[in-house]
Amino acid sequence: MKIIAAPKYGPIHRFSDFHVFKTLQVLSDGERRGRRQLAQIVGVGEGSMRTIIEYLREKKFVDVRHAGVKITSKGLQFLTKIPIEIRHLEPTDITMGQHGVAVKVSGKSQEVKSGIEQRDSAVKAGADGATTIVIREGRLIIPNDYDLDAKRPDIARLLRSTFDLSDGDVIIVGRSADPLLAEKGALAAAFDLL
Structure with missing residues (x-):
């Protein structure tokens, strides 16, 4: 199962399905978290976390606001299916x-x-x-x-x-x-x- 595919063009990701899964898992408590905090917990750089969050936002798995990132019901549903x-x-x-x-x-x-x-x-x-x-x-x-x-x-x-x-x-x-x-x-x- 691939959660996130490798990009067709440009540099390859410096993160894996583990990091995407771990991001959703960390957010599954329903709390809003900042990109920097998520990057530290998950073990990636802020640039990689920005890419992960953007991917999850496009899938409507997270809600991104100035106050931070929060998992959506669709994101929780996806996480429970794994x-x-x-x-x-x-x-x-x-x-x-x-x-x-x-x-x-x-x-x-x-x-x-x-x-x-x-x-x-x-x-x-x-x-x-x-x-x-x-x-x-x-x-x-x-x-x-x-x-x-x-x-x-x-x-x-x-x-x-x-x-x-x-x-x-x-x-x-x-x-x-x-x-x-x-x-x-x-x-x-x-x-x-x-």
């Missing part, structure tokens, strides 16, 4: 002692081959690594056949208590020394499945 849930994890074995962000993607396990593709997407986005877990027949499986329920019940319990899981769901755990990069990596991998 089948992604995000949770920050405490450092554990699965995060190799680093900051961890787990992203659940509903009903997309058929898109996962070996999990290496998701790891590569996460690393390309700045994370140190990622682990992909699919829910198959009620079991948490790291592709191809590593059964977390049998071999690491502590981690399986942690993930089950973090998300409401169903067969066909995918969990991607991004990890990094920087929590924003862990989140960016996990979400980049998740967007590749949509």
Whole structure:
């Protein structure tokens, strides 16, 4: 799923779908925020944030006023249609002692081959690594056949208590020394499945 396409002409964007999604997510509390504040929270420059806001304004996902930017009902509706849930994890074995962000993607396990593709997407986005877990027949499986329920019940319990899981769901755990990069990596991998 691409939220924003690359421009046909001119320089490429210095931001990704993660930044657009994160902007909507930050605004989802209904508060008005300034461009500078959004840029700091999302982790982009003000010029990139200006482009993101303009794109979202054209789609009628945000309302832009002198007092700041606010998400619209159409923007909230769009955000809720993206089948992604995000949770920050405490450092554990699965995060190799680093900051961890787990992203659940509903009903997309058929898109996962070996999990290496998701790891590569996460690393390309700045994370140190990622682990992909699919829910198959009620079991948490790291592709191809590593059964977390049998071999690491502590981690399986942690993930089950973090998300409401169903067969066909995918969990991607991004990890990094920087929590924003862990989140960016996990979400980049998740967007590749949509």
